[in-house]
Amino acid sequence: MHTNYNRRDTKPVFVGGLQIGGNAPIRVQSMLNTSTNDTESSVAQAVRIIKAGGEMVRLTTQGEREAANMANVRAGLNAAGYSNIPLVADVHFNPKAAFEAAKHIEKVRINPGNFAQTLEEADEKFTALLGLCKKNDVAIRLGVNHGSLSKRIMNKYGDTPEGMVESCMEYLRICKRESFNNVVISVKASNVRVMVHTVRLMAATMDAEGLNFPLHLGVTEAGNDYEGRVKSAVGIGTLLADGIGDTIRVSLSEAPEKEIPVAKQIVKVIEDRASAQPLPNIDTSFINPYKYIRRNSIKVGAFGGGQVPEILNATDKVPSGVLECELKTKNAIGEALTFFSKLNDSNDCSPVVISRHYGPMPTEELIVRASCELGPLFIDGLGDGLRITADGVKQDDLDNLMLTILQAARARMSKTEYISCPSCGRTLFDIEGTIAKIKAATSGYPNLKIGIMGCIVNGPGEMADADFGYVGAAPGKISLYKGQTVVRRNIPQEEAVEALVELIEGSKG
DSSP: OOSSOOOOOOOOEEETTEEESTTSOOEEOEEOOSOTTOHHHHHHHHHHHHHHTOSOEEEEOOSHHHHHHHHHHHHHHHHTTOTTSOEEEEEOSOHHHHHHHTTTSSEEEEOTTTSOSSHHHHHHHHHHHHHHHHHHTOEEEEEEETTOOOHHHHHHHOSSHHHHHHHHHHHHHHHHHTTOOOEEEEEEOSSHHHHHHHHHHHHHHHHHTTOOOOBEEOOTTBOSHHHHHHHHHHHHHHHHHTTOOSEEOOOOSSOGGGHHHHHHHHHHHHHHHHTSOOOOOOOOTTSOTTSOOOOOOOOBTTBSTTOOOEEEOTTOOOOTTOEEEEEOSSOHHHHHHHHHHHHHHTTOOOOEEEEEEEOSOOHHHHHHHHHHHHHHHHHTTOOSEEEEEETTOOHHHHHHHHHHHHHHTTSOOOSOEEEEOOOOTTOOSOHHHHHHHHHHHHTTOTTOEEEEESSSSSHHHHTTTOSEEEEEEETTEEEEEETTEEEEEEEEHHHHHHHHHHHHHHTOO
C-alpha cells in the first residue's frame, strides 16, 4: 500500500480494438447470464451492459456448440452497431471450446485449474491454443479461481495464495517462451482478504520474473444487494489503491448491467485519490502486504488489544487513551498511512478509531466510496474502531455499513454471510429469487457463511470459505454441502431451502 496513488506499469494488451493496461484507463466489464446458444437474448443483454457503460462482455462456453454460436452473437452485436465491443469466451474443463471460440471472438478466458490434468498436457494444449490466438489476433485471460486449483497444485501448495500464483505462472511462463504477449491475468477468491493477498503476490511474482502483464480484478461470488457491493468495493478498491489493476468486473448476483455503475463508482474513487494533493512519501514496510497481521495495540476498554473493532456513532466519545484518525481529503488512505506510520515510528501502541464524514450523496455511492476508502485499512489490520458519519443517513444504516465493511475485510464477523455466484449461462436455477428465499430463512444465524452456487463448475471450490452450501446439481435439483462435503444430493428445488435450514439446525449440536 502506498501513500500516494501510483499505478503499476503494465504492458498494453489489445482485445480487438480495446486497450487494457499501459496508459489506458481502467476498463469495466461484465458477463452475461443468458444461454450462449440463445443469440437474441445474449445480444439484448450485451446491449444493456454496453449502454450502462460496459466496455467488454463475457459469455460462458460450456462446449464447442456454445463457442461456435459466439459467431452469431458477434454478428448480432455488429448489426446493432457495437462492433467495437470485444466479446470474451469463458471456458472451463473443455479445451476444445477454447479452440473453437478463438475462431470467432476477441478474447478467450481459460482456467489453469481445469484446462489440463498434467503440466505436460497443459504445455501441449496451451501452446497450440497460443498459436491459434496469435494467428487470429485473439487475447487470452489466464483466470485462476481460489476454489478450482488442480489436484497437482493442491497437493503441493494447498488452497493457498502461493498455489494460486504458481498455477497462473506455469501458464504465463509458456506465454513468455512462445513470445505471446496479448495476455491478461486474474487470480480471484470469494474471501476478500485472500483475494487481496493473492493479487498482491501475483503482481510481485510477475515483477520478479520481469513480466508486467495487466491484471483483471474481481471478488468472486460477492453476493447481491448491499453485501455484494461492499465486498467488491473493499477487495477491488484495496488493490486499485495499491496501483494494481487494469480492468475490473464486479460480480453481483443480479442482472449483469447492474454491475457496471458499481464498477464505475469504484474507478471514480481511485481517480479522485489520484487527483489529490500528493502527500510526503513514507515507509509503509510496517504493513505486511501478503499476510494479515493486526497492528499491535494496548487494550483500552473495548478498544485494542486484539479485540474486534468497535463501531461508533457521531456522538460517541472516544475513551482517554484511544486515538482518533479523522480522514478529510480525497486521499483518505494516504492520510491514514501517514498517521499510522508516525505511531509506528514512535512505538505508540494506542488503539485507533478511524473516522470519515461524507456529505450528501446517493446511497450506492456512499456504500462504494466508504468501502473503497476505509475497507483497505482493516484489510491491513490497522484499525481498532470505525466511525462513519454522513449527511441525511440514518444511524441504523450507518451501523450496517460499518459492520458490513468490517465483515468484508474479515476484521469482525457480525451477521450471516452469503457467498453467491453472479450466475451465467451454466446456472441451473433462479439465483436472485433463491438468494432472497435463503436469506429470509437463514438471516438469524450470526457468523454463519452460506454458499449459493448456480452450478458445480466453481461451486464447491469457490465456497471453500462457507460453512454450508446450496449448489445447482441439475435442472430443478440441488445438492447441499457441509463445508466441502456433499451431504444430500439432487433434492427437488422446491424442498431445498427447507432442507438447508434442517441441515444447519441439525449441525448445531
